[in-house]
Structure formats: C-alpha cells, structure tokens
Amino acid sequence: MMQKHRIRNGIQIKKLYLLNKLHLMKKIFLAFLLICTNYLVNAQDQTLDxxxxxxxxxxxxxxxxxNIEKLSSKIKYPLNRTYPIPPIKNKQEFVKRYKEVFDDNLTKKIINSKVETDWDAVGWRGIMLLNGELWLDTxxxxxxxxxxxxxxxxxxxxxxxxxxxxxxxxxSNFAQPVLVFETAQYRIRIDDLGNNNYRYASWPIKSKMSDKPKLILTNGKFTPDGSGGNHNYQFKSGDNLYTCFIIVIGEKDAPPAQLVISKAGKEILSQPAKKINL
Known part of the structure; x- marks a missing residue:
C-alpha cells in the first residue's frame, strides 16, 4: 500500500510539474511574440546594449x-514563487531555499548563456534571459x-x-491554483479549473477563504499585457466585467495587481493590491 501511495504521489507531482511548465511556457511564448514584433521594427539591434x-x-x-551568500545580495525581495509556494522574503530564506529555485537546469542555462545574444533589455521592464525565464533589473x-x-x-x-x-x-475543486491577492476591501482568488477555464472567487477582506465566497465567477479569460510577463484575467457577470491586472514587471511603486470592475463599459471600482501570492 505504501508503495502504491508513493507511486501515486510521484505521478501527481510529475503531472503538476508538467502542467506548471506548460503554464509558464504559454506566458513566456505569448510575451516572446510581442517582443519579436518590436525586434522586427528594430531589426538592426539584435544584441544586448x-x-x-x-x-x-x-x-x-x-x-x-x-557563492550563495553573495548571490543572495543580488536579489530584490520578496522573490515571488508559484502559488501556493510562499515568496522568498529575505537573504536568510534565499540561502535555505536556494536549491528549490536554482536547480542544475537553471544554473547551467545562466552559466552557459551568451551575454550579447541570450540576454535582452526590454525597456523599463528589465533584462531577461532566454525570452523570460529569468529577469534582472537594470x-x-x-x-x-x-x-x-x-x-x-x-x-x-x-x-x-x-x-x-x-x-x-x-x-475546493480545481486543477491548479493561480493566485490570491488582497485589496483594501477584498480578497480575490483565481484558480484554473482545467483547459484554461479560470474561476474567480472573492470575499470581504476580513473573511477567510474557508468561508463561503461572496462571489464566484467562471469561464475567465487570460490575456497577456505587453512583453514583460504582465497579464490579466477577465470575468463577466451580466453587464459587469471584473478584470484582475497582474503586474509582474512594473514601474517603481506600481502595485503587484489591480482589481478593476466596470458596468456596461463604465468603470465603477479600481483598487490596487496590497499583497499578492502567485
């Protein structure tokens, strides 16, 4: 029985690993298409400045x-990880969790990368490695x-x-959790129910996620925003449109996310996220 349990867990982990990889690849690919458009306009500039x-x-x-200690000083904290894995908050946490992020595969990609051609500066968004697998600021x-x-x-x-x-x-049923963020008034949760069918659930900020949500919406739509990995999720309810803007790479002091609600095309609420887990 224990062996069957281990095999079952191993299969679940492998499925999750492949699902996450496909999810990341989709975001990176969509961002890369937008970046390519800019490159076609400026074809002469094909190398890192x-x-x-x-x-x-x-x-x-x-x-x-x-040198993990030295590397820990080259990170802008918090370093977000895929939800529900908590972000890495400081140098001490990074040293402890180093191998969770920098496995042999990622380390080899960084070490073997060519500075001039494998890294690209994308305006104020920063400098990316291999079409978005890793980002540095300037x-x-x-x-x-x-x-x-x-x-x-x-x-x-x-x-x-x-x-x-x-x-x-x-x-409680979903294929993959996507994110949770909090505004001054609301706690918002988005899950992937499978086949890119996204679900939106919200509570008053003082409520817990163990409480019944005040609002549940399904059939959400994922849309990339620009070339820095920013994206949004949209959900419809009658004349109301709920848009969750996720700001992965933003300008200084930009919130990590923004909730915008419109009715019949007119904005009726806009609130920045105070914190986000994604």
Whole structure:
C-alpha cells in the first residue's frame, strides 16, 4: 500500500510539474511574440546594449562561483514563487531555499548563456534571459524567476493538498491554483479549473477563504499585457466585467495587481493590491 501511495504521489507531482511548465511556457511564448514584433521594427539591434553587459556578466559570475551568500545580495525581495509556494522574503530564506529555485537546469542555462545574444533589455521592464525565464533589473538585481524546479513542484503539490482542505467546499475543486491577492476591501482568488477555464472567487477582506465566497465567477479569460510577463484575467457577470491586472514587471511603486470592475463599459471600482501570492 505504501508503495502504491508513493507511486501515486510521484505521478501527481510529475503531472503538476508538467502542467506548471506548460503554464509558464504559454506566458513566456505569448510575451516572446510581442517582443519579436518590436525586434522586427528594430531589426538592426539584435544584441544586448553594451551598457547592460557588465551587470549581466557580474550576475553570471556570481551564479558560476556557487557563492550563495553573495548571490543572495543580488536579489530584490520578496522573490515571488508559484502559488501556493510562499515568496522568498529575505537573504536568510534565499540561502535555505536556494536549491528549490536554482536547480542544475537553471544554473547551467545562466552559466552557459551568451551575454550579447541570450540576454535582452526590454525597456523599463528589465533584462531577461532566454525570452523570460529569468529577469534582472537594470542594476543587476534578480527580480523574477519564471522557472520551476522539481523540488518546487513537489512542494507545490503538497501545499495544494493543504490548500484544498482549507477552502470552502464550493471552491475546493480545481486543477491548479493561480493566485490570491488582497485589496483594501477584498480578497480575490483565481484558480484554473482545467483547459484554461479560470474561476474567480472573492470575499470581504476580513473573511477567510474557508468561508463561503461572496462571489464566484467562471469561464475567465487570460490575456497577456505587453512583453514583460504582465497579464490579466477577465470575468463577466451580466453587464459587469471584473478584470484582475497582474503586474509582474512594473514601474517603481506600481502595485503587484489591480482589481478593476466596470458596468456596461463604465468603470465603477479600481483598487490596487496590497499583497499578492502567485
């Protein structure tokens, strides 16, 4: 029985790992299509601007050295991970969870990358590696990693089971959790029910997710916003349109997300997120 349980868990982890990989690949691919459009307009500029090469070279050297303490100083915290994995809040947490993020696969990609051609500056959004797998700001600080190791996939599978057991029964079934964010008034949760059918659930901010949601909407639509990984989810309810803008790479002081509700095309509410888990 124990062997069957281990095999079943192993299959679930593998399925989650592949599902997450496809989810990330979709976002990266859509962003890459938009970036390609810009490159076609400026075809002569196919290499990383020389002014950014020193910061990228410095980052690569630190990763290659294997000095985790030094690398922890090159990160802009918090470093968000795929929900429901908690973000890495500080240097101490990064040192402990280093292998969860920087597995051999990602490390090799960074070390073997060519500064001039594998890294691209995308305006104010930052500098990306290989079409968005990893992002630095223009000062060389790590701001996002769109790569998931098998260790993280295993931990995510465990946390998803915990998450499902803690939710109200009306929303405890889903294929993959997407995100949770909080505004001044609301707690918003988005889940993928499978086949890109997204579900929206919301509560008053003082309520718990174990309480019955005040609003549940399905058949949500995912849309990429620009070339930095930003995206949004839209849900309809009669004349009302609920849009959750997710700001992965934003300008200074930009909120991590924004809830916008419109009725018959007229905006009736707009609230920034105070915090987000995605």
């Amino acid at each position: 020389k002014k950014y090469r020193p910061v990228v070279t410095s980052f690569i050297k630190v990763v290659k050295s294997g 000062d060389g600080k790590l701001i996002a990693v769109n790569h998931q190791s098998r260790l993280e996939a295993k931990e995510q599978a465990r946390l998803i089971n915990v998450d499902k057991n803690s939710l109200h029964s009306s929303i």
